[in-house]
Amino acid sequence: MSDKGDAMDLDVDGPRGAKRKAEVLEDTTTPRRIKLLDQDVVNKIAAGEIIVAPVHALKELIENAVDAGSTSLEVLVKDGGLKLLQITDNGCGIDKDDLPILCERFTTSKLQKFEDLQSIATYGFRGEALASISHIAHLTVTTKTRESNCAWRAYYESGKLAPTKPGQSPDPKPVAGRQGTQITVEDLFYNVPTRRRAFRSTSDEYNKIIDMVGRYAIHCSNVAFSCKKHGESSTSIAVQANASCLDRIRQIYGASVANELTEFATSDDRWAFRAKGLATNANYSTKKTTILLFINHRCVESSNIRKAIEQTYSSFLPKNGHPFVYLSLEIDPHRVDVNVHPTKREVNFLNEDEIIQAICEHIRSKLASVDASRTFLTQSLLPGSARSAPESQQQEAASAPLKTNTGATRRTPVRPNENNLVRTDTNLRKITSMLPPAGATTRSSAATDSHMAHRPDTEMIEYKTVDREATACRLISVRELRAAVREDMHHELTEIFANHTFVGVVDECRRLAAIQGGVKLYLVDYGRLCFEYFYQLGLTDFGNFGVIQFSPPLDLRELLSLAAEQEKRASGDGKGEDDDFDVSEIVELVADQLIERREMLLEYFSLEISPTGELLSIPLLIKGYTPAIAKLPRFLLQLGPHVNWTEEKACFETFLKELASFYVPEQLPASPGVEGGPSSEEETDVDDDIKARRSQVRWALEHVLFPAFKARLVATKSLMQGGILEVADLKGLYRIFERC
Incomplete structure (x- = not known):
């Protein structure tokens, strides 16, 4: 027995031993005494559970600001929030007498007794967020209430008031400030070096912050949000307080998502819930599911809800396609347990399976109704389809040698994916070639193209150049008008017009024209476009017409x-x-x-x-076009x-x-063959002046005005309301046909 005991003693230093060394081991036969942990250790452990990353600190601060009745939140970030994380709101503020205990644990104004958790209606309730932040960062709070004559600024360390400099008083200092609260978090995890070294990329942390701000910006109606990096003038997110939920999604996630959203709302008294939100239809899919889930206005995650929604969309989207869903779920507070996660990221509620099933069935019915109501007109073979392939590919196919020996393989050109083809040459195809012949006097598309390539004889204008130097405009009023146009710019729409391809005039009576942007076809009101362009031209060429x-x-x-x-x-x-x-x-x-x-x-x-x-x-205003x-x-x-x-x-x-x-070009009688226009026989009786003016307007639109839009039009947000309409998306059509 003694030999075995000696062997066991020697095995302590063996290769399989623990990190503890033999000389520091105590007698294992004596139980270790239980000791009360130091309060500072307790607080840092709690802080590590609640503040895992800068985005978690921001989430807690956003929720506190919204609880305070704020209508405007400004977020400032430096180095992904590790160096600086600042949030400013215009809420009710914090009373000066409450500042000494503001950052102590379990100090809150939202909860008095445990039973209050059953009807909690605020974001926060534990009183641990600011306390946790103060133990792992330098925290500054500047606040002002409506009744206070000035703002008060306080510094905190480890949950207690601290002086700004050694020897000074830690009491809050009076400063100038506006109503509300500004919380500044500096040097996050400065005393937890292991945690700080775990963050390798500040840009990744900033992206997480942008995602969190965007989620609350979409859900919190009537609240303005802005977020930007420290030292930069432009904001990553800027949402106005009066923006609708759809406009917020369009601004944060893009028009490609917002244009395909379907609104839904359902409720059931049996399970005491109400659900509403926005979900993309079958025209939209992406590689990753995006779900913005709010339960009782709290941003949470639920793997069960995510799986159920993905399963619902699997029968509507192509393989590997995923949706975008914003879901706001309100449940009777007595049925919800919010106190199950330190960061309130997860919640438990009764009848979870029944509620999820009811929501998914409602979304499925919405998707089915939208899917059944879509109709697409197709043509089996378009005229001139032999020219649809790029000329370089046709030449490559024609010049590819055919090898006659049995062991050789035949060279074939690589065919691109059709749903990615973009028409770039306006001379390849005209919209007139797709229209049926209007009569015996109608010319062929080739003749029409040849005719439209030359300016109408009635529009021949002589221009005279004078030696006059351009004068620089120094009027403040004109500069302010120019700035107002730039501030109202819609970036995505401006990009569309800057890279568009003119397809043709659709209707001179309603002033409609068709343009192509990428693989999408748009119908535009060229009357409104011309008004915007000529107004902007008047501002840029002011005094030099x-x-x-x-x-x-x-x-x-x-x-x-x-x-x-x-x-x-x-x-x-x-x-x-x-x-x-x-x-x-x-x-x-x-x-x-x-x-x-x-x-x-x-x-x-x-x-x-x-x-x-x-x-x-x-x-x-412009050469080549006369009003x-x-x-x-x-x-x-x-x-x-x-x-x-x-x-x-x-x-x-x-x-x-x-x-x-x-x-702006005037409204002209509709062309022959267009609904509401004259027949080919009646067209011969139309005034020659109208015919000539129609020819002039068509030529000017194709060769003067739309090229000018491409060069210098700043598309404003007002054009989104009826100025442009997407009528076809080649990729969307291919996704629909793929399911067929």
Whole structure:
């Protein structure tokens, strides 16, 4: 027995031994005494459970800010949140008397007794978040309530108030500040080096922060969110308080997701729940499932809900396709246990299987109804399909040698995936080649292309270049108007127009044209596009317009009389009480206004009027396109009541908008063969002037205006409301046909 005992003693230092060394081992026959852990160790252990990464600290701070009734949250991050993590809100603030115990554990204003957990309606309740952060970072709190005369700033270390410098008082200091609270977390995990070294990439941590801010920005309606890196002027996320849930998703996750979302809502009194949200339809799929899940307004994760939703979509999406789902689930608080995870990332609730099944069945019914309502018109063989392949591939196929020996293989060209083909040459195919012949007099597509390649004879204009240096605009009002356009820019839409391919004019009556962007086909209102473009052109070329001269000059008062009489006839048809007005009085009033300001009109807008009332010239905005002269009288008349002549900025803005309206192509009768247009026999009776103007507008749109949009149009957000419509997506069609 003694030999065996000696062998066991020697085995302590053997290769299989533990990290403990023999000389420090105590007598194992004596039990170790149980000791109370030091409070600092307890707090750091708790902090490690709650604050695992910077994004967890941010989540706790966002929830506290929303609980405080904030309507605006600003997040500032440096080095992925490890160096600096700051959140500023405009909530109710923290009372000065509560600051000494603010960062102590289990100090909260949201919970009094354990039974309150059964009806908790706030994000936080334990009072551990700030305490945990203060034990592993340098924490600064600046806060101001509505009743306070000033803001108060306090520094915390290990849950207690601390002085900013040795020897100073740790009491909060009065400072200037706005209502709300600003919490600054610096040097996160500075005293936990092992945890800090685990973060290898600050960019990954910042991406996690952006994801968390985006989730709460989508769910928290009427709350503005912004997030940016320290030292950068641009924000990674900037959501306005009045933005809708759909607009928030579009801004954060992109239009490709937002355009395919379907709204859903369901409830069941048996299980005491209500669910609502937005889910993508069968047209959208990605490589990874994205689920924004909020249970009782708390951002949580649920593997059961994720698996059930993925199973629901598996019958609608192609293989390896995944959806995007935003789900807000409200359950009776008595049925939910929120106190199951330190970071409240997970919750337990009763009847989980029944609730998940009810939600998934509702989503399945929504997907089925959307899927059944879609109709696609197809054509088995398009005319001229032999030219659809790129010429380089056709030449490669034609020049590939065929080897006659039996052991050789035949060379075949590599065919690209059809759903990725992009039409880049506008001469390959015209939209007119897809239309049925309108009659015997209709020309072939080749003849039409040849005709449209040349400018109409009625549009031949002579231009004269003058030696005049461009003047730089230093007016603050014009610069502010330019800045307003840039701030209203829709980046994705601007990118579409910058890289689009013009397909053709669809309807001159409704001013519709078709363009291609990538593998998508869009229908655009070229009237609204022209208005935006000419208004922006007026701002960029302010004071440097070209000139359209009239020889002989036109009588200003005669033009105004034409417009006023037409306005009176139109208003007289309405039989209103105030429709009767004196034409001569209106004409003189507007003429006097224009003549009085003729020097300013000439200097800034190249609109020249003589002292006797002769119209000598109007501004030229773009070469190659002439506005309809028939709109000139109304344009001049509108300058009187519709231009604010009393304020500089408003004057320039309203004048340029009237000028842009004048330059917008007019609505013309529909072309033959188009719904609402004349037949081929009736077309012969149409006025030759209308035919000529239609030809001019079509040529200008294809060869002048849309190329100009491509070069310098800043697409504004207002164009998203009816200005552009996606009518086909080649990749989406292929996904639908793949399931068929």
